[in-house]
Each structure stands twice: as C-alpha cells, then as structure tokens.
Amino acid sequence: MNGRLVRVSFGMMAWVFGLAVLIYLLDTGRIRPIPGAQMITELSICHTQDCSTVAPQHLPLFTPMAPNAGTQARYLRFEVAQPNARPNAPAELRALYLPKISDNIDLWVNGQLVFAHSPPRRLWNTPLLIPLPEATLQGETLQFDITLYGTPSEGLELQPFYYAPLRVLAPYQSWRHFWGPGLARFTLGLMIVLMAALLVIWSFRRGEREYLWLGLACATATGFLAHYGYGYSFGGYKLWTAFWLTCVSIYVLLILKFLQGFLQLPLRWPQITHAVALTGLGVVILFSPSGYAFSLSIWGNLLITVPSGFVVLIMLWLNRSLLTPLDFCVFFGCLSTALGLGIYEVCLLYTSAPSRTMHLFQLMPLVMSLACIWLILSRLIHSLHGYETLTASLNDTIELKSAELEESFAELAEVKRREAIAEERDRIMLDLHDGIGGQLVSTLAYMESNNTGDGKIRRALEDALRDLALMLDSMENHDSLVTLLGMLRTRLEGLLSEHGIAFDWQVHGEPVLPNPGPSQSLHLARIVQEAITNVIKHAGADTITIYVNEQEIRISDNGKGFDPEQQATCEHPANGIANMKRRSTSIGAEFNLTSDTTGTHISLFLK
Amino acid sequence: MSDTPVLIIEDRADIAARLVDAVGATDGVTLVGHAMTLDQGLNMLFDLRPRVVLVDIGLPDGSGIEAVRACVQADWPVDAMVVSIFGDETRVVExxxxxxxxxxxxxxxxxxxxxxxxxxxxxxxxxxxxIARHLLAIVKDGTVTTPEASPLTERETEILRAVARGYKRQEIAGQLGISAGTVGNHITNIYRKLEVGTNMEAVARASKIGVL
Known part of the structure; x- marks a missing residue:
C-alpha cells in the first residue's frame, strides 16, 4: 500500500508539474509588437525625480524583492519623435498602452501630468491604457516621464509598452483586460451567486454539509478574486496581503472538506493538519514586520496549499471507484488544472524577473467551482435517475400487486359464489331430505304398518323416494361418476334382488363428463337408471353388467333383447329410449344401443 | 344365549314402528325400549344398558350425535347406529x-x-x-386430528376405494382373496380410526367437504 501511495504521489506530482509546464509554454499574454504602434523597449532611468542624471534602461524593468516596508519609486524618461507633426492640425487621439506594470505610475507628457497613481489601488494586474490629451502632443519630439511606484517586498515591474493612436491600442488593451481583471471580476460575481445559492440549499438540507463547504469556498474565493480583479487593498498592505493569500489556503481547505464529505472518506488528518498550519501561519504573519508579509504569506500558503492540493488529488485518484468515470475525469482534470495554475502563479508572483506577464490564477476558482457544481449536478442526475427507476419499479410492483389483488378478489368472489351455491344446495337438500324424503318414508311406513293402500301407490312412492335419492346422490357425488353409479347400485340393489337380477359390476376407470356438474351427473344417472329399469321391466334377464372405463359406460343384460326398429310398438315405450338419447346429447356423450336375442347393450361414449 | 338388547331413539311414530317391526322380525335381537326424544333416549340408554342403539339424528330436543357420543363413553359395550333416510354421507360421516x-x-x-x-x-x-369416498377425502385432507388416529393402512385404503367404486363387500373379498367378514372388520377399523370424539371443529370441517 505504501509503495502504491508513493507511486501515486510521484505520478500526481509529475502530472501536475507537467500541466504547469504546459501552461507556462502556452505563454499566454506575451508582449509582442503591435502593428501600427510604436513599441517602447528602450528608455532612460533617472537617478532623481528631476532627471538630472540618466542612464539607459532596457525593458522589461524589474527591481529585486527586498523585505522593506513602505513604497519605492523609479523615474523613467523617454522621447518619441513626431516627424510629421503639423502644428494646429487636428491630430488623431493618441494613447500609451502599458500591458503590465507593478504597481502603479504617474505619467507626464511634455511636463504635463496626464495620469496619476491613486493609492491604495494597485494596477499590478491591470493593463493600462492612457489616452493622451491633444494639447500635450505639441512639438516634433514628445517627452514622457514615468514614475513607477511599488512595494519593495514584491518588487517593481515595467514591461515594454506601446505608443500609438488610441484606436490601434484599445482592442489589445480590452482583450488583455478581459482575460486579466475582467475574468477575475466575472468569476467574483459568479462566486457570490454560487455562494448564495449553495448556502440557501444548505439551509434547507442541513445534513448535507458539502453544500456548506462549497458555499464557503466560493465566499473565500471572492477574497483573492477581488485582489485580482480590482487591485484595491483594504486594511493596509500587510493585512491585505496576508488576507488574500490566506484566502487561497482556506479555499483549498474547504474544497478538501467538500470532497471528503462528498466521497464520504474517513480520512480527517489532512484537513486538521491544514487548519492547524494555517492558524500558525496567520499568527506568524501578524507578528512579523510588514516588509516580510508578502514573502511569509506566499511561502507559508504555498507550503500548506500545495501539499493539501496533492492530498486531494491523491485521495481522488485512490477513490476514483466512488465516482462514475465521467465524473472522475471532469473533477480530476479540473483539480489538477487548478493546481497547475497555482504553481504557474507562484512562479509569476515570486520571481524577481518572471518571463511571463499574464496572471491566470483567476481561472482557478472558476475551474474548481465548475468541477464541484458538475459533481453536484451529476449526483442530482443520478438521484433523479434512481428516483425514476425506483418509481418505475414501484409502479411495476403496484401493477403486479394490483393484478394479484384483483385476481385474489376474483378468487374470493368465486369462493363466495361457490359457498353461496353450496349453502343454497345444502338448504335444498335438507328440505328434500327431511321434508319430502321424511314424508315419503313415513307414508310408506304407515302404509306398511297399517297394511293400507294399493301396490301401485306404494310402488309410485318407492319410485319417488328412489328418484329423490338419485337427485341427492347426483348433487353429492357429481365429482365422481363411479361413486354416483355405486350409489345407484346401492339404491336399486333391493329392487333388483326382488326381481332375481344380479349386478355384474366392472369398474375400470373414472369417466369425466365434458361439462361436469350435478345436473350433468343427474342426466347420466337417469340414463343408467332408465336402462336398468327397462331391463327389470322388459328384458327377462338375470344379470345386468355395468362396465365403466375412462371413455365408456356400458349397460348390458343377458335378456331376450328387442328389435330397436319396432320398439315404439308393444311394450317398449319410445319415449324411454328417446329420453336416454336426449340426455346423452345434453351431456356430450354418444348414445349407442344394440339388441338381439342374447341381450341388450347400451353404451355411452364420452367425447 | 339371550337376545341382544336394542334401544330405538326415533321421534317419528311411523318410522319408529317400522324399526320396531324390523327388530321384532330379526332373530337374535330384542327391543328393550323406544324413546321419542334425546333426553328420554339418554335416560333409557343408561337405565336399560342396551347392546345396540338405533338413533335418529334429527330429534326434537337435540342431535342424535349426542346419543352416539354417550354410547362411546358408556362403561359397557354398546354400538350406536344412526337411522338415515338416504344414508347420505354428510350426516352419516358426522x-x-x-x-x-x-x-x-x-x-x-x-x-x-x-x-x-x-x-x-x-x-x-x-x-x-x-361415504367411502368421503372418508377417503377426509384422510387425504388430513382432517383427522386425534393423536391416536393413525393413517389408514394400504389395505384399508384399497377397500375404501373399491367401495367408493360401487363394489359390494363380497366382491371386494373376492378381489382381495379375503373373506367378507374380514372386509367388514376393516371397515369397522376405518370407522374407529376416523372417530374424532368431541372434536367438533374437525367434524364440522369434515362435514363441509362433502357439499363443497
């Protein structure tokens, strides 16, 4: 793990320094000749303000950094020839464009003051365009006197500048101003808006501290962006220098806290170390002489910020699995760019004679904030996606459950319906059983015990009782035809033995009617009963064979048989067989009757 | 050897008369009493100590099932038989x-x-x-809940299936190569195994199966 950490650390350093070198090589804002403009690179430096003694000076001019308080000045003079100057003729408005100075100047033209510095504002990051009043541009030679002011601790700087018509120089100045203080001001505004938005979000979601840290980071960024955008110093040089440089460190600390909260990393020591070191630095700066404020601030913050920045970068790399690849690429790219910009800026600020003139550090909070906002938006999008997925899943579940519920309601309704039917059937059966059945049995018993009534009535009552039993059996045994036939056998056994007929019972399988149910079963039982009754009445047989398998129910006898063609005559009633056929059709069975002198066979084939 | 004493509990006079006649016409049994109500029947049961009780289920002052239970709990051997119009399984099984x-x-x-x-x-x-089919359904559904009730043997199940298919005792005996008496003993054993005593809930559940 340690070996890996070392490798990752070196890798990160190489990557960030590589980016810093790339930024350096881009050489943004290089000062080069402007077509139509006179580029001033050579002038005279005066030893005194009255310029009694001069020495040649080549631009750029730098003074070494010295730990002294107060202000230092340099006096410079140069002349510009106007060979085609026409006195009293309206000349085109001319201007002087100074792309990079540090910190401020006074400018005299032909002895007239045309631009005066205005402390405490410092123009170290402001390209200066000074229009020259026409009145000052008299004579074939124009004499320019420049007094360059600045702090000894940061050194003075004057880069080559231009003399040309205002219209020629204005676009260059605007362009440089846009990328310098303009962008810093824009970012400052953006930071204020973001800060407000993030703090409002945090006030509603107190549990999510990431918004707080990011909002505070935006607030902190306004400190050094004001320095880059406006150049004003508040509270004196020492305090302001310490303040804006410390803002960078605080900013990095807050980004560290944001990332730790966002990625939910348990590692706390980097931010604690950072905070402790920062507090110590603040104390040291406060008690140090003013001339050391800049050096102490920049070195102190550098030593705190750069390691913390690398820690953030390494943490991010090691925990990249916590982010989506796109989120990681965006955030890692932005963070390392920000670090590269920081290193580039240190080179610019803490070099006596920097070889680059354009400050780019104002881009850093812009890049970082955009990266953080990207992360928050990405998480929001993921949350929305998750919410949508969850909603879809919930909807699916609801649909499924609704369908199940509907099904179970339907089943419940069916069960209830069946229960109601069963209850009603029970009631009817009870009525038949105890009511009609009881009366029939009582009547028969009465007739028997009192020896009253004739045989016909008695047989009719016995038939009615058997018929009732058949109905009850059909209802109770509709789900098993062999049991129903068995019950029929039981009911008819006595009658058959009275007539000297025996059953040959052959059950080989359970037939199932096409549309099972009590009424269908009753039809079948009545067919069989009719067939048996016919045997008793007409066949003169001594055996009735009942053969049953899954597809067929056959009733055969060994009686004398009859001619089915003539069955309508004499003692074979036509309606008996017609009824059997009709019932067969209604239960979906094929009725087949054959008869000869060896007996009669009735078959029911279930389709 | 004296005749077996029989008690009849039946509220319908004509039916009771018929049962009395039937007992009178059967050798080896003799009528010792005839009760018209459950209460009267229970009193006569313990007074007369019959060997067989013929009891109607629908009595005016209660269910004949009570008399059946009293027979089961009696301290002398007494067999109860229910009197049914149709032998329909719902009540008989109960x-x-x-x-x-x-x-x-x-x-x-x-x-x-x-x-x-x-x-x-x-x-x-x-x-x-x-009834056989109904008893098979009860065993299959596991509604027999008494601890002492063991599942039916394979032979008992076989006999119940044959009865449910309409075969008579003698025919089953022939198919299985045993005597008709043995088949009867098996059926008595089945009845004993399915006896649930006072577990009315099980009885109620069992009763429902036949009509559902």
Missing part, C-alpha cells in the same frame, strides 16, 4: 366420526335393517360408496 358403528336406512326393507344390525354385531359396519 355420526361415524362421533363414534357410530354404521347406519341403517329408514326406507330399507325390514330384513335389510335386521341384517345391518347383525352385521354390526358381528364386527362389520355398513358403508355406502358415497
């Missing part, structure tokens, strides 16, 4: 589970009633296809 040894049909012939009584005395029990 009675069998309460401890009845069988049933007789009110509308059956006098000799049939006598034969059924004698069958019970000989250790067999009458059974119809419908």
């Amino acid at each position: 009675a069998i589970q309460a401890g009845a040894k069988g049933y007789i049909l009110k509308g059956g012939g006098l000799d049939q009633i006598g034969e059924d009584i004698l069958t019970v005395l000989e250790g067999g029990s009458p059974i119809s296809p419908s």
Whole structure:
C-alpha cells in the first residue's frame, strides 16, 4: 500500500508539474509588437525625480524583492519623435498602452501630468491604457516621464509598452483586460451567486454539509478574486496581503472538506493538519514586520496549499471507484488544472524577473467551482435517475400487486359464489331430505304398518323416494361418476334382488363428463337408471353388467333383447329410449344401443 | 344365549314402528325400549344398558350425535347406529366420526335393517360408496386430528376405494382373496380410526367437504 501511495504521489506530482509546464509554454499574454504602434523597449532611468542624471534602461524593468516596508519609486524618461507633426492640425487621439506594470505610475507628457497613481489601488494586474490629451502632443519630439511606484517586498515591474493612436491600442488593451481583471471580476460575481445559492440549499438540507463547504469556498474565493480583479487593498498592505493569500489556503481547505464529505472518506488528518498550519501561519504573519508579509504569506500558503492540493488529488485518484468515470475525469482534470495554475502563479508572483506577464490564477476558482457544481449536478442526475427507476419499479410492483389483488378478489368472489351455491344446495337438500324424503318414508311406513293402500301407490312412492335419492346422490357425488353409479347400485340393489337380477359390476376407470356438474351427473344417472329399469321391466334377464372405463359406460343384460326398429310398438315405450338419447346429447356423450336375442347393450361414449 | 338388547331413539311414530317391526322380525335381537326424544333416549340408554342403539339424528330436543357420543363413553359395550333416510354421507360421516358403528336406512326393507344390525354385531359396519369416498377425502385432507388416529393402512385404503367404486363387500373379498367378514372388520377399523370424539371443529370441517 505504501509503495502504491508513493507511486501515486510521484505520478500526481509529475502530472501536475507537467500541466504547469504546459501552461507556462502556452505563454499566454506575451508582449509582442503591435502593428501600427510604436513599441517602447528602450528608455532612460533617472537617478532623481528631476532627471538630472540618466542612464539607459532596457525593458522589461524589474527591481529585486527586498523585505522593506513602505513604497519605492523609479523615474523613467523617454522621447518619441513626431516627424510629421503639423502644428494646429487636428491630430488623431493618441494613447500609451502599458500591458503590465507593478504597481502603479504617474505619467507626464511634455511636463504635463496626464495620469496619476491613486493609492491604495494597485494596477499590478491591470493593463493600462492612457489616452493622451491633444494639447500635450505639441512639438516634433514628445517627452514622457514615468514614475513607477511599488512595494519593495514584491518588487517593481515595467514591461515594454506601446505608443500609438488610441484606436490601434484599445482592442489589445480590452482583450488583455478581459482575460486579466475582467475574468477575475466575472468569476467574483459568479462566486457570490454560487455562494448564495449553495448556502440557501444548505439551509434547507442541513445534513448535507458539502453544500456548506462549497458555499464557503466560493465566499473565500471572492477574497483573492477581488485582489485580482480590482487591485484595491483594504486594511493596509500587510493585512491585505496576508488576507488574500490566506484566502487561497482556506479555499483549498474547504474544497478538501467538500470532497471528503462528498466521497464520504474517513480520512480527517489532512484537513486538521491544514487548519492547524494555517492558524500558525496567520499568527506568524501578524507578528512579523510588514516588509516580510508578502514573502511569509506566499511561502507559508504555498507550503500548506500545495501539499493539501496533492492530498486531494491523491485521495481522488485512490477513490476514483466512488465516482462514475465521467465524473472522475471532469473533477480530476479540473483539480489538477487548478493546481497547475497555482504553481504557474507562484512562479509569476515570486520571481524577481518572471518571463511571463499574464496572471491566470483567476481561472482557478472558476475551474474548481465548475468541477464541484458538475459533481453536484451529476449526483442530482443520478438521484433523479434512481428516483425514476425506483418509481418505475414501484409502479411495476403496484401493477403486479394490483393484478394479484384483483385476481385474489376474483378468487374470493368465486369462493363466495361457490359457498353461496353450496349453502343454497345444502338448504335444498335438507328440505328434500327431511321434508319430502321424511314424508315419503313415513307414508310408506304407515302404509306398511297399517297394511293400507294399493301396490301401485306404494310402488309410485318407492319410485319417488328412489328418484329423490338419485337427485341427492347426483348433487353429492357429481365429482365422481363411479361413486354416483355405486350409489345407484346401492339404491336399486333391493329392487333388483326382488326381481332375481344380479349386478355384474366392472369398474375400470373414472369417466369425466365434458361439462361436469350435478345436473350433468343427474342426466347420466337417469340414463343408467332408465336402462336398468327397462331391463327389470322388459328384458327377462338375470344379470345386468355395468362396465365403466375412462371413455365408456356400458349397460348390458343377458335378456331376450328387442328389435330397436319396432320398439315404439308393444311394450317398449319410445319415449324411454328417446329420453336416454336426449340426455346423452345434453351431456356430450354418444348414445349407442344394440339388441338381439342374447341381450341388450347400451353404451355411452364420452367425447 | 339371550337376545341382544336394542334401544330405538326415533321421534317419528311411523318410522319408529317400522324399526320396531324390523327388530321384532330379526332373530337374535330384542327391543328393550323406544324413546321419542334425546333426553328420554339418554335416560333409557343408561337405565336399560342396551347392546345396540338405533338413533335418529334429527330429534326434537337435540342431535342424535349426542346419543352416539354417550354410547362411546358408556362403561359397557354398546354400538350406536344412526337411522338415515338416504344414508347420505354428510350426516352419516358426522355420526361415524362421533363414534357410530354404521347406519341403517329408514326406507330399507325390514330384513335389510335386521341384517345391518347383525352385521354390526358381528364386527362389520355398513358403508355406502358415497361415504367411502368421503372418508377417503377426509384422510387425504388430513382432517383427522386425534393423536391416536393413525393413517389408514394400504389395505384399508384399497377397500375404501373399491367401495367408493360401487363394489359390494363380497366382491371386494373376492378381489382381495379375503373373506367378507374380514372386509367388514376393516371397515369397522376405518370407522374407529376416523372417530374424532368431541372434536367438533374437525367434524364440522369434515362435514363441509362433502357439499363443497
């Protein structure tokens, strides 16, 4: 793990320094000749303000950094020839464009003051365009006197500048101003808006501290962006220098806290170390002489910020699995760019004679904030996606459950319906059983015990009782035809033995009617009963064979048989067989009757 | 050897008269009493200590099942048989589970009633296809809940299936190569195994199966 950490650390350093070198090589804002403009690179430096003694000076001019308080000045003079100057003729408005100075100047033209510095504002990051009043541009030679002011601790700087018509120089100045203080001001505004938005979000979601840290980071960024955008110093040089440089460190600390909260990393020591070191630095700066404020601030913050920045970068790399690849690429790219910009800026600020003139550090909070906002938006999008997925899943579940519920309601309704039917059937059966059945049995018993009534009535009552039993059996045994036939056998056994007929019972399988149910079963039982009754009445047989398998129910006898063609005559009633056929059709069975002198066979084939 | 004493509990006079006639016409049994109500029947049961009780289920002052239970709990050997119009399984099974040894049909012939009584005395029990099927369903559904009730043996199940298909005792005996008496004993054993005593809930559940 340690070996890996070392490798990752070196890798990160190489990557960030590589980016810093790339930024350096881009050489943004290089000062080069402007077509139509006179580029001033050579002038005279005066030893005194009255310029009694001069020495040649080549631009750029730098003074070494010295730990002294107060202000230092340099006096410079140069002349510009106007060979085609026409006195009293309206000349085109001319201007002087100074792309990079540090910190401020006074400018005299032909002895007239045309631009005066205005402390405490410092123009170290402001390209200066000074229009020259026409009145000052008299004579074939124009004499320019420049007094360059600045702090000894940061050194003075004057880069080559231009003399040309205002219209020629204005676009260059605007362009440089846009990328310098303009962008810093824009970012400052953006930071204020973001800060407000993030703090409002945090006030509603107190549990999510990431918004707080990011909002505070935006607030902190306004400190050094004001320095880059406006150049004003508040509270004196020492305090302001310490303040804006410390803002960078605080900013990095807050980004560290944001990332730790966002990625939910348990590692706390980097931010604690950072905070402790920062507090110590603040104390040291406060008690140090003013001339050391800049050096102490920049070195102190550098030593705190750069390691913390690398820690953030390494943490991010090691925990990249916590982010989506796109989120990681965006955030890692932005963070390392920000670090590269920081290193580039240190080179610019803490070099006596920097070889680059354009400050780019104002881009850093812009890049970082955009990266953080990207992360928050990405998480929001993921949350929305998750919410949508969850909603879809919930909807699916609801649909499924609704369908199940509907099904179970339907089943419940069916069960209830069946229960109601069963209850009603029970009631009817009870009525038949105890009511009609009881009366029939009582009547028969009465007739028997009192020896009253004739045989016909008695047989009719016995038939009615058997018929009732058949109905009850059909209802109770509709789900098993062999049991129903068995019950029929039981009911008819006595009658058959009275007539000297025996059953040959052959059950080989359970037939199932096409549309099972009590009424269908009753039809079948009545067919069989009719067939048996016919045997008793007409066949003169001594055996009735009942053969049953899954597809067929056959009733055969060994009686004398009859001619089915003539069955309508004499003692074979036509309606008996017609009824059997009709019932067969209604239960979906094929009725087949054959008869000869060896007996009669009735078959029911279930389709 | 003295005749077996029989008690009849039946509220319908004509039916009771018929049962009395049937008992009178059967050799080996003798009527010792006839009760018209459950209360009267229970009193006579303990006073007369009969060997067989023929009891109607629908009595004016209660269910004949109570009399069946009283027989089961009696301290002398007494077999209860329910008197049924049709032998429909719902009530008969209920009675069998309460401890009845069988049933007789009110509308059956006098000799049939006598034969059924004698069958019970000989250790067999009458059974119809419908009742057999119902008993099979009870065993299959696991509604037999008494701890002492063991599942039916393979032979008992086989016999119940054959009865449910309409085969008579003698035919089953022929198919299985055993005597008709043995088949009757098996049926009596089945009845005993399915007896649930006072577990009315099980009885109620079992009763429902046949009509659902």
